[in-house]
Amino acid sequence: MTGAAALEPGNESLTLIEKLVGFDTTSHKPNLELIEFVRDYLSDLSVDSVLVEDETRNKANLFATAGPEGEAGILLSGHTDVVTVKGQDWHSDPFRVTRREDRLHGRGTADMKSFIAVILALLPEFLKRGLKTPLHLALSYDEEIGCVGVRRLLDHHISGLEVKPMACIVGEPTEMKVVTSHKGKRSWRCHARGHECHSALAPSGVNAVEVAAELVTHLRRTSRRFQDEGPFDPAFDPPHTTVHTGTIAGGTVLNIVPRDCTFDYEIRHLPGEDAGAIQAELEAFAGDCLLPTMHAVDQEAGFRFEETSDFPGLNTPTDAAVTEIAKTLSGANATSKASFGTEAGLFSRAGIPAVVCGPGSIQQAHRPNEFITLEQVSLCEAFMRRLADRICQP
Secondary structure, eight states, X not given: OOOHHHHOOOHHHHHHHHHHHTSOOBTTSOOHHHHHHXXXXXXXXXXOEXXXXXXXXXXXXEEEEESOSSSOOEEEEEEOOBOOOTTOOOSSOTTSOEEETTEEESTTIIIIIHHHHHHHHHHHHHHHHOBSSOEEEEEESOOTTTSHHHHHHHHHTGGGOSSOOSEEEEOOSSTTOOEEEEOEEEEEEEEEEOBOEEGGGGGGSBOHHHHHHHHHHHHHHHHHHHHHXXXXXXXXXXXXXXXXXEEEEEOSSTXXXXXXXXXXXXXXXXXXXXXXXXXXXXXXXXIIIIHHHHHHHOTTOEEEEEEXXXXXXXXXXXXXXXXXXHHHHHTOSOOEEESSOOTHHHHHHTXXXXXXXXXXXXXXXXSTTOEEEHHHHHHHHHHHHHHHHHHBOO
């Protein structure tokens, strides 16, 4: 490692990281204050923005283009929301950047406001040098709860562009390594309905908690099957599709056989794997093995499945143009794969080739005392300056 002075990011990057982290954009809250700050910042640089709001108008995506119009360009994309800090043991105010040695602590420092801050900090350099290729910026809301906002941005604005970006770089934390492939995710909520009765007469009822537990057990068996039998891709960690039950709730009091139980589960699948087939297998198990006994007591007993989120995996070829661009900008010769999901799969599905490359470590995301190192911020600045060398006037 070089000396500390060589790793010190620019003051503007540090200032903007502090500013963006200071906006509490936890997913269940509005993000308009941050979006309006970015819009005004860009306006001061004579860069216009388009806001694509949600139905409540409490949240918005932002899309902006610097440089020549009517040409394909490079799209830099990031989400503005962060996960909750509730119940976490923070040693400092999570919405105020705290520097400890070479680390900047705060919610969103790694995931992923530092990437956005560096773009904004270096944009004046791009403009001063003169862009010969457009530079696009896309900021979304509610990525953390299922890549919600970017879908609206794609449907209501980007899909209507006369010329779409030729490449997209999503700045999720990858330690500035180029990620060309990541898993997809689909999640569901299952509502199990049973038949209430006094617990002393339990055989005459249908215990919703118990039948839900049988489905959860089936999901666990499915998870173990993937773990033991694959298919495997050793570039992922873990190297197989995973199935996970995250929450479960049901019943009222102990001496009543519960009528209702609800649980949430997810499937994080390798690119190319069909999560729908896994769900169909679960529903077939419910219908064939559980429903006949339940209906023998009450025809109204049963299950209802509600899909709660769905985002595709990413599988960009290692020799794609966007991959070569990102490798050149990062200084890397290799690419990697990630088990976490991003918005890159949605950009790719919309016809915009995408990779993931951003500062910070995913190991710090969603954790108390989240941090990014100064070195990672500096590496991101170097990445952006190489991009300027590529798309600005000589």
